[in-house]
Amino acid sequence: EAGVAQSPRYKIIEKRQSVAFWCNPISGHATLYWYQQILGQGPKLLIQFQNNGVVDDSQLPKDRFSAERLKGVDSTLKIQPAKLEDSAVYLCASSRAGTRAEQYFGPGTRLTVT
Amino acid sequence: QQQVKQSPQSLIVQKGGISIINCAYENTAFDYFPWYQQFPGKGPALLIAIRPDVSEKKEGRFTISFNKSAKQFSLHIMDSQPGDSATYFCAARGDSNYQLIWGAGTKLIIKP
Numbered sequence: 001e002a003g004v005a006q007s008p009r010y011k012i013i014e015k016r017q018s019v020a021f022w023c024n025p026i027s028g029h030a031t032l033y034w035y036q037q038i039l040g041q042g043p044k045l046l047i048q049f050q051n052n053g054v055v056d057d058s059q060l061p062k063d064r065f066s067a068e069r070l071k072g073v074d075s076t077l078k079i080q081p082a083k084l085e086d087s088a089v090y091l092c093a094s095s096r097a098g099t100r101a102e103q104y105f106g107p108g109t110r111l112t113v114t
Numbered sequence: 115q116q117q118v119k120q121s122p123q124s125l126i127v128q129k130g131g132i133s134i135i136n137c138a139y140e141n142t143a144f145d146y147f148p149w150y151q152q153f154p155g156k157g158p159a160l161l162i163a164i165r166p167d168v169s170e171k172k173e174g175r176f177t178i179s180f181n182k183s184a185k186q187f188s189l190h191i192m193d194s195q196p197g198d199s200a201t202y203f204c205a206a207r208g209d210s211n212y213q214l215i216w217g218a219g220t221k222l223i224i225k226p
Binding site: 004040041042043044045091093102103104105106107 | 160
């Protein structure tokens with residue numbers, strides 16, 4: 001079974017530029033998560049999708065971050081405009097339906113904002 | 115109340131020794147306590163998890179000890195190996211709130 005795929009793996013942009021990350025979850029996984037992991041901290045949930053609907057986006061900075069999951073499979077996370085404090089690893093995870101299902105993480109995208 | 119406090123921040127253990135990482139929580143509604151292992155350049159992977167109705171769970175060289183009254187839980191890695199060198203995160207989740215609350219992580223280095 002293929003794991004969670006993410007691209008790009010690394011991205012360097014200047015502040016005020018925009019950036020987009022892509023995630024392809026494990027086949028059949030209905031739930032998809034985006035996390036932000038700042039160096040030296042645990043992952044912080046940004047948004048959770050169940051199929052193509054948003055379950056929780058309470059910690060997503062909606063003035064600059066947006067995410068979508070068209071057709072309930074792949075997802076993109078966008079930042080526009082980026083700030084220095086957005087430098088982090090952005091992790092995508094997926095799980096089978098159900099709030100207690102184990103989450104499987106992708107390798108993440110390391111974003112550096114200069 | 116939603117925090118999970120993890121210590122130490124970093125840990126160096128000799129090969130063959132026991133690695134111990136501790137976590138503490140405040141929210142008594144938490145009922146699921148997983149540990150994740152993360153290697154550089156990889157996402158976290160579930161290592162072992164426990165529910166508060168048991169005081170200990172063992173899987174191979176990895177053991178979770180759980181103290182409900184003290185609201186603490188710990189990961190013990192027996193016979194630590196260089197391949198165990200990674201960052202370890204504890205987490206907690208409540209029955210009514212599905213979100214995982216993560217500790218800050220412990221960077222473990224096993225010296226050969």
